[in-house]
Amino acid sequence: MTNPPGTTTDAIREVRTATQLRDAMVQSLVKFGAAEDPRVVAAFRAVPRHLAMPEVDVTKAYDAEFAAVTKTDPTGVDISSVSAPRVQAMQIEQAQIEPGMNVLEVGSGGPNAAYLAEMVGKEGRVVTMDIDSDVTDRARTFLTATGYENVTVLTADAENGARHHAPFDRIVVTVQAADIPPAWITQLKDGGRLVVPLRMRGLTRTVAFVRDGERLVSDGFDLCGFVPMQGIGENRVQLAVLHDVEGEEVALRLDGHPEPDTRALAEALVMPRATAWSGVTLGGMESNEHLDLWLTTALDNLPLMAAKPGARKRGLVASASPLGVPTLVDGGTFAYRTVRATDAEDRFELGAIGHGPHGQQLAKRLVAEIQIWDREHRGDRARIEVDPAGTPDDRLPAGRHIERRHTRVTITWP
Known part of the structure; x- marks a missing residue:
């Protein structure tokens, strides 16, 4: 078989190796239940995620548990990363994304936006945004190189959402948040899903919320770890x-x-x-x-x-x-x-x-x-509800109330 013009044996070998590693990663995601929807499986099999982290060994890039830190602050705290495939798959499963949807990703990086683009298809649209231009530059480079044209990359503080691209069917947040800005609720369609790593009294869970008017009600959550939010919404422990x-x-x-x-x-x-x-x-x-x-x-x-x-x-x-x-x-x-x-x-x-x-x-x-x-x-799952700040106590469910700037978060048990 003749090689395509401009290719080398090493380049072909690298592509084959990446494909094999990607297939092995997908098998691992399926085995451990992180990816169950066949469309999620197909998305993770399609995206060459290693191209977003050229400084990382290709084998590591396809480790289902490996998160690649791409930037730290002056104190050494991780402030940007490409999340582990297992966590990305888990959140996308939580989001229940359908073809043709309009999806906002808060916290950019590249591969996750590509997975979302695969999920919404050519008729859908993904907006990915980050406050850090270094991060969005990396994302643009990756998305251009991999040919995802239905993704818009924005450099902005996500506290105010992306109103010019709203309303959204889904919002997927890939940074740890201690609060839910009002824009994330108002720019989400009623009945839409917000997936967010929410920190509650120190504990972080990626929660799938469904919008019900002005409140959010959980529909499942999982243990996770993410880099902290930056900008107006920053609230570190x-x-x-x-x-x-x-x-x-x-x-x-x-x-x-x-x-x-x-x-x-x-x-x-x-x-x-x-x-x-x-x-x-x-x-x-x-x-x-x-x-x-x-x-x-x-x-x-x-x-x-x-x-x-x-x-x-x-x-x-x-x-x-x-x-x-x-x-x-x-x-x-x-x-x-x-x-x-x-x-x-x-x-x-x-x-x-x-x-x-x-x-x-x-x-x-x-x-x-x-x-x-x-x-x-034991065997029960808590319910997590998010209501606007100022909601009277008698309109909240009984449980542990967590007071934030924009919201009152309530954890209740059956």
Whole structure:
């Protein structure tokens, strides 16, 4: 077979390798349930995502769990990335996109806009926007190179949406948001779907909302992690540092939680541990995302504890997670969720570790809520509702209310 003019053996080999890796990525997405809709599967099989991240090894670019960081701020915080394929597929499944739709993507990068373009087809339209011109330049370059002509790239703060291109059937947000700007609701058709990584008391879930008049009502959510929103809507968590030795840092992530007594908590950190166990177990592959959402619904002062691996290695903490560990705080005492292996293969018992003068008492309190979740809510999914700020209490459902600038977010359980 004669090679096309202008091609080289290396170039052909690279295309074949990328195609094979893309097929393997898609098989992984299907296997783990991230991509179920045949049209989503086809979209992920069609887009050469590696071209959006030429600095990344092609094998890595097609790792279903790999998110490519494309920009950091002066402090080293990641502010732009190409999300992992699994997360992108998960959000697109949540959005339930149909051919011919008008879709807004908040937070650009390139590949995700291409997937959305595949979903809406030639009769549809995708608008992708980002506040950072470096990001939108990369997106334009990628979309031009890959031939997606039904995508409009905008450089603007998404706080105000894209009214000249509205109304939208779907809005897909690919950055962490602590609030929902009014424009995202008013520019969404009634009955339309907004998929957004919403941060609620420190916990981030990508939530599929359906617009019902002036409010949004959840229709499912999943655990996720995204870079934070920039611009007018920026609202980052605050860190309360308890231990600052390099490589062993321990801090609490505050998201509307009371300002803690960091000195007292730092002293508590090095006090002997008090442990309480719940008798409640999880399977090795079973997520604790619904448990954690229950805990933050039920308990008032529950920030997330972030700890570097060195802190766990040294024995300062027993649990460390990139997403943070729910931690109950009361004055100079704190207790956090933990697990231990059981005699049953691949099952772990949930418990709590307490530090400070009342460590045992606080650990038992945390364990009591774990037991309530197991007894009354295991298998349930919370409902998340977003209403405009200023909505009277008597018009909100009973539950945990989270106050933001534009909205009142309510978490309720069956």
